[in-house]
Amino acid sequence: MSSTLSQSATDESTAGGAESGSGPSTETRDGRSEGSQRIISETEEDTNHWRGIGALTFVAGGAGVILKQPALLLAAVVAVAYLAYVQVTTVPQATVRIQRELSDPTPDLGDDLTVTVRVSNVGDRVLPDLRVVDGVPEELTVVGGTARLGTALRPGETDSFTYTLNARRGTHEFKTCDTIVRDWAGKRERHTRFRTGGEVVVTPSLSSTLPMPLRKQTSQYAGRVETDLAGDGVEFHSTREYRAGDPLSRVDWRRYARTGDLATLQFREERAATVMLLLDLRQEAYVRRDDDDLHAADLGINAAGQIFTTLLETGDRVGITALAPQKVWLSPGLGNEHRVEVEELFAHHPALSAERPQGRYSVTLGVRNLRKRLSGDIQVMFFSPLCDDDAVKAAQLLHAHGHKVTVLSPDPTNDETLGQRFASVERADRISKLRQGGVRVLDWDPDEPLAESIARNTVRWSR
């Protein structure tokens, strides 16, 4: 599902006819069209590094003349030599090829992703002072190593640096790779900005988990949800008076033997459900335990991905929508095509990017719009940290309008400070309020796997 491109290409800088063939990996020239490396901007500037060296010449030389000290004249000679050195060195072109390699082409959410950047000098001049700053995608955090390198490269030589990123959900494009080349003396430097392309696509792992118990609100299709309707099925439901035409296998023969009355057995009908996964992607849902953790919204999206896959496998119809400033809507559906659409949505939808949304969002309006689009037999699975009363209101409104609501709530609260404990108590209060109102709530501690939490928490749920 997630695919990643490690890109590289030759540069088109004026390398004095330098052939990239001198580099170690020429096969990557094929990738020229898409991820090709090209120069965006190039500026040369003075570093002011040697400013003042001339003054040393005159001060030492002048003092030497006045005081008639040959030693001072010799000191001035040193300064003159450095002055000449600074004048003769020139700054070379940034004749480099930059290749970026990812340790895992298909990273999962929260994985550590190691990026190796190889810098080769494909020109025919020595680069005495090459500084490389890699453009790490904005939303990703460097957790190990640094994305910067200072090196010196002879023609054909390669140096590399490695850093580790924490993979967060969404499509992340590597920004430009900036290089600074200085001459030997460091008097002038050339800033070259390369566009290298390449992106990391991190999607929630769409692996299935334990079946999440569904509410008894079903469609007319056969499935696995046991309903209160009498009909065909496995589990006993009730008996009724025999009517002509009932199949003989359904006749309650024991009763007939006992009383002489014909009766027909009825079973619980098993139907498929139509489930709308409702993601809470409002600003308020972007809360987390500490800075290293994933946001509750991210956890919710990840859980939604797993539950989506599971429901699809059990033959239920699943759709996805969100309480978010941007529109997220995927009608309930079945089959592989639907699965592909959802993968696409998870990978590329802007509302599902790892960034916290900016705009405010009215829950009342959002739920009203949502209600209009949900047909009556759809049940809702709501993924929210329940860290504000609006989330509770959304669940209650949907419940009030006849949709059975299950809330899967990743717990983002902590108990280190008084404020955190207070938030935790408030959240517990919201959960019990929802449960009293007939909404199912699965309180998920993100430290344990989702499947475990489902298994443990749903034992007591009525079927």
Add this chain to the structure above:
Amino acid sequence: MTEIDRRPVRLSAIVSLGAAAVAALAAILTASVGGVVAGLGIVALAPGLVVGSRRLVHGGGVVLAVGMVFAGATGAGAAAELFLLVGTAATVVAWDVGQNAVGLGEQLGREAETTRAELAHIGATLVVGGVTVGVAYGLYQVAGSGQPLPALVMLLVAALVLTTSLRQT
């Protein structure tokens, strides 16, 4: 994202301080007054290399150079010419490498791998300094001792004119 440590890179900072120490030593050997001034230069240079202040590094370099001039003006030891040559070259190295340390720290940060860039820069500066000291002292020993001072001055001016003309090409 964790903040990048923008302080000067270590290797260059150490080399810079080492060169400053050599310069101070050369100044002391020439004339103790110069040594005192050069010591003041190190006092300015060292904190500049720790916190990454270009101004302090510049100041340290200037004070070191003034110390060398003082030493050259007052002292007239047996090998004053050689000490002063080495001391001036070391002053320039301390100033140049110190600035480079600050620059690398600003652009790449202390955590980045910068050894190769640092070594290339340090090496080039040292080679230029070493060759200059060697050639200048050698020429001075061979030809300089008999010449009158004005001739040496004219030679110096000629060298200056030559370097200025190098800029135009």
